[in-house]
Amino acid sequence: MATERTLSIIKPDATRRNLTGLINAKFEAAGLRIVAQRRIRLSQGQAEAFYGVHKERPFFAGLVSFMTSGPVVVQVLEGDDAVAANRRIMGATNPANAEPGTIRKEFAEDIEANSVHGSDSAENAAAEIAFFFTPDEIVG
Ligand code: ATP
Numbered sequence: 001m002a003t004e005r006t007l008s009i010i011k012p013d014a015t016r017r018n019l020t021g022l023i024n025a026k027f028e029a030a031g032l033r034i035v036a037q038r039r040i041r042l043s044q045g046q047a048e049a050f051y052g053v054h055k056e057r058p059f060f061a062g063l064v065s066f067m068t069s070g071p072v073v074v075q076v077l078e079g080d081d082a083v084a085a086n087r088r089i090m091g092a093t094n095p096a097n098a099e100p101g102t103i104r105k106e107f108a109e110d111i112e113a114n115s116v117h118g119s120d121s122a123e124n125a126a127a128e129i130a131f132f133f134t135p136d137e138i139v140g
């Protein structure tokens with residue numbers, strides 16, 4: 001298995017409910033390491049650019065509004081097959097469909113306020129990590 005890095009975001013519904021530690025405990029228990037981390041408030045422009053792939057979708061405006069509604073924690077996770085491992089630990093987009101034990105099953109409020117983001121491919125992970133972090137901010 002290859003060591004990879006992926007971008008994770010703890011979303012505003014989770015920071016609001018003080019869940020950052022419980023969420024990161026799941027990543028660490030599964031062997032992923034947090035090698036960069038910052039708590040920020042996304043601007044509208046940043047949220048629109050980050051989720052630009054979804055700009056034609058009916059939920060886009062709501063998603064941007066939600067992602068800018070409170071603090072987020074942006075972080076880089078490192079480990080074996082980190083992109084897929086993070087997605088497994090997160091669970092399905094809609095918490096109603098998420099497996100027991102996943103972050104979204106345990107913590108998500110609904111399909112929009114679903115507590116975490118994770119890159120969906122190695123290529124997107126590289127672009128999303130570079131969106132938030134310079135190489136010197138990532139300490140493995
Ligand atoms: P993310 O990209 O945040 O990791 P994902 O890859 O599981 O989530 P995407 O299809 O990329 O899901 O959707 C991006 C985000 O948009 C979702 O996590 C959720 O917050 C929101 N979203 C997706 N589908 C819907 C929907 N039908 N209604 C409302 N919000 C949605």
Ligand code: MG
Nearest residue numbers: 117118119120
């Ligand atoms: Mg996605």
